[in-house]
Amino acid sequence: xxxxxxxxxxxxxxxxxxxxxxxxxxxxxxxxxxxxxxxxxxxxxxxxxxxxxxxxxxxxxxxxxxxxxxxxxxxxxxxxxxxxxxxxxxxxxxxxxxxxxxxxxxxxxxxxxxx
Amino acid sequence: xxxxxxxxxxxxxxxxxxxxxxxxxxxxxxxxxxxxxxxxxxxxxxxxxxxxxxxxxxxxxxxxxxxxxxxxxxxxxxxxxxxxxxxxxxxxxxxxxxxxxxxxxxxxxxxxxxxxx
Numbered sequence: 040x041x042x043x044x045x046x047x048x049x050x051x052x053x054x055x056x057x058x059x060x061x062x063x064x065x066x067x068x069x070x071x072x073x074x075x076x077x078x079x080x081x082x083x084x085x086x087x088x089x090x091x092x093x094x095x096x097x098x099x100x101x102x103x104x105x106x107x108x109x110x111x112x113x114x115x116x117x118x119x120x121x122x123x124x125x126x127x128x129x130x131x132x133x134x135x136x137x138x139x140x141x142x143x144x145x146x147x148x149x150x151x152x153x154x
Numbered sequence: 155x156x157x158x159x160x161x162x163x164x165x166x167x168x169x170x171x172x173x174x175x176x177x178x179x180x181x182x183x184x185x186x187x188x189x190x191x192x193x194x195x196x197x198x199x200x201x202x203x204x205x206x207x208x209x210x211x212x213x214x215x216x217x218x219x220x221x222x223x224x225x226x227x228x229x230x231x232x233x234x235x236x237x238x239x240x241x242x243x244x245x246x247x248x249x250x251x252x253x254x255x256x257x258x259x260x261x262x263x264x265x266x267x268x269x270x271x
Contacts (some may be wrong), residue, residue, distance in 0.1 A: 081261040
């Protein structure tokens, strides 16, 4: 059974804290993505990575960074958390190439609250 | 630029009713892929269907059917004889062939469907 796991389902942090959200996939996928989901806004792409140590900005990268040291793991980092980063964070992975555009596999999400 | 519009924010139906979720998209690419995902209350997005821009055949899978019309840039989703378990948020999404975002999904804002007994 293919799986994308995220380190926490719920997380509460204080303003200014450094926050790490971890995502691990066991499908040997090249592509990994971080999305943010907010009511009325749908899902928006924060960052993506198509290979180890490679990262690219998505639509809303401000205030975030990422790390991909191993193929199976993609971390989202909030250097100094702010209240406007309170949101649901979803990680996804997929293989590369047109033939693989069947689906992205999503993790269960991390609901982050910044106080 | 790509854009996916799901004009219906919330829909409420009574069990066994048919319901159609609308999706309209914009893209300059001639080749693209359209998707529907379901997000039940548990939160995890579940893939439902993919369509490429060259395949306008409608598809039926059990109680689910999809109507893809390039002429109107629409990819609508119909649930026949809805059930309470269909209650979820449904997202339509687009990936253009010439994606510069690693084939990330461009999502609509979602339609929240509530099916009551």
